[in-house]
Amino acid sequence: MLSYEDARLKVIEVIAGLRRIPVREKLKLANSLGRILAGEIAADRDYPPFDRAMRDGFAVRAADCREAGAKLRVIGENRAGGEFAKTVGAGECLQIMTGAAVPQGADAVVMIEHTRTGARENEVTIERAAEAGMNIAPRGSESRAGDVLLHAKTLMGYAEIAIAGQVGCAELEVYRKPRVAILSTGDEVVAVDAQPGPFEIRNSNSVSLAAQVELAGGEAVLLGNAPDRVDELRKMIDRGLQEDALVLSGGVSMGKYDLVEDVLRALGAEFFFDALAIRPGRPAVFGICNGKPVFGLPGNPVSTMVTFELLAVPAIDILSGGEARPLPLLKAKLSRGIEQKAALTHFLPAVLDWANGEATVSGLSWQGSGDIATLARGNCFLVVHQSKLKLAPGEWVDVMPRRGLL
Numbered sequence: 001m002l003s004y005e006d007a008r009l010k011v012i013e014v015i016a017g018l019r020r021i022p023v024r025e026k027l028k029l030a031n032s033l034g035r036i037l038a039g040e041i042a043a044d045r046d047y048p049p050f051d052r053a054m055r056d057g058f059a060v061r062a063a064d065c066r067e068a069g070a071k072l073r074v075i076g077e078n079r080a081g082g083e084f085a086k087t088v089g090a091g092e093c094l095q096i097m098t099g100a101a102v103p104q105g106a107d108a109v110v111m112i113e114h115t116r117t118g119a120r121e122n123e124v125t126i127e128r129a130a131e132a133g134m135n136i137a138p139r140g141s142e143s144r145a146g147d148v149l150l151h152a153k154t155l156m157g158y159a160e161i162a163i164a165g166q167v168g169c170a171e172l173e174v175y176r177k178p179r180v181a182i183l184s185t186g187d188e189v190v191a192v193d194a195q196p197g198p199f200e201i202r203n204s205n206s207v208s209l210a211a212q213v214e215l216a217g218g219e220a221v222l223l224g225n226a227p228d229r230v231d232e233l234r235k236m237i238d239r240g241l242q243e244d245a246l247v248l249s250g251g252v253s254m255g256k257y258d259l260v261e262d263v264l265r266a267l268g269a270e271f272f273f274d275a276l277a278i279r280p281g282r283p284a285v286f287g288i289c290n291g292k293p294v295f296g297l298p299g300n301p302v303s304t305m306v307t308f309e310l311l312a313v314p315a316i317d318i319l320s321g322g323e324a325r326p327l328p329l330l331k332a333k334l335s336r337g338i339e340q341k342a343a344l345t346h347f348l349p350a351v352l353d354w355a356n357g358e359a360t361v362s363g364l365s366w367q368g369s370g371d372i373a374t375l376a377r378g379n380c381f382l383v384v385h386q387s388k389l390k391l392a393p394g395e396w397v398d399v400m401p402r403r404g405l406l
């Protein structure tokens with residue numbers, strides 16, 4: 001059985017090895033959040049475009065203000081967006097606002113809090129010594145015209161969107177989202193809007209997987225549910241293989257009606273693993289079938305969710321045209337001790353909070369991998385590693401936040 005870390009590395013290696021370059025599309029900047037940039041974005045001019053005042057105050061000649069208490073003549077003002085054409089001469093200064101251009105002659109800005117006006121008209125007392133360059137962001141100090149500010153394959157977050165906006169990219173080229181087919185399996189599974197029989201269950205996995213696909217940056221293609229019968233399963237898997245990747249839930253355990261692996265094998269799949277040393281989620285399967293990545297995730301809802309996070313998210317990163325992001329693990333202090341028996345890495349529903357100014361995690365008592373009610377009362381998974389199954393209160397432990405919540 002592979003560790004989840006090795007399984008992730010395997011997925012990343014295999015999917016990167018496919019060398020799929022996604023189709024490009026043009027998007028309005030405002031719609032680009034979470035997308036992967038296809039081209040690069042360069043500065044259209046110097047930034048700042050002029051020597052910019054970083055404080056409200058007075059633009060001075062530092063030579064006039066070597067010591068505190070200099071009295072200067074105020075020759076005018078300049079505001080953000082404004083122009084001041086004259087030069088500041090010896091013994092002079094200009095009132096200036098944050099974001100305005102520093103005038104010729106001046107080489108420092110003294111913040112207004114360090115000045116005093118009023119003794120004589122048009123005179124200001126500078127109460128601190130000034131140094132050349134003080135409170136000025138020089139032209140081109142952030143970037144020069146032509147500098148690449150965002151490289152291809154950049155994931156667009158809000159700061160990246162701001163940079164693209166700053167340099168005037170109202171439209172940009174990104175990669176199309178990978179289409180991820182979602183197929184649940186099981187004779188007992190009925191649609192969410194159906195009335196289940198006494199021993200049937202509604203298809204919660206398809207909707208949770210669709211949400212996880214979207215959070216990961218993919219486009220979910222919901223194929224519904226396949227019964228545990230070879231012919232129908234095969235037909236629906238074939239349909240799923242037309243998309244960029246296929247995620248199945250259920251049918252990968254050792255039961256008599258767990259047919260997913262067999263059907264995939266009959267379709268020519270190559271498997272890279274079919275078990276992980278984790279709980280929940282042990283029987284997860286990963287393979288390539290007809291050139292498409294296929295994840296056969298166990299059907300118990302929490303198993304499905306955990307294995308998707310561990311395995312499918314990095315795959316979607318790569319299929320999106322970007323780099324596989326690391327698994328986001330936080331450290332938190334354990335509130336109550338915990339001991340697990342099985343020599344596996346455990347992902348347990350838990351609550352992470354910062355109530356005492358410190359990250360604290362508390363495990364929730366639960367009924368196992370079908371218990372989404374308990375999972376939904378928490379916001380993260382507490383990770384109990386196979387290498388250390390007993391954790392004492394107060395220990396710093398790993399926490400996997402639930403994407404979208406934390």
Ligand code: AMP
Pocket residue numbers: 184185186189201202203204205206249250251252253255258297298299300301370
């Ligand atoms: P399996 O992995 O197929 O053995 O399924 C394990 C258990 O997961 C089943 O007995 C169901 O209780 C549950 N399950 C399977 N598929 C789904 C689904 N699509 N939605 C919700 N629960 C499911």
Ligand code: MG
Pocket residue numbers: 185186187250251257258299
């Ligand atoms: Mg099943």
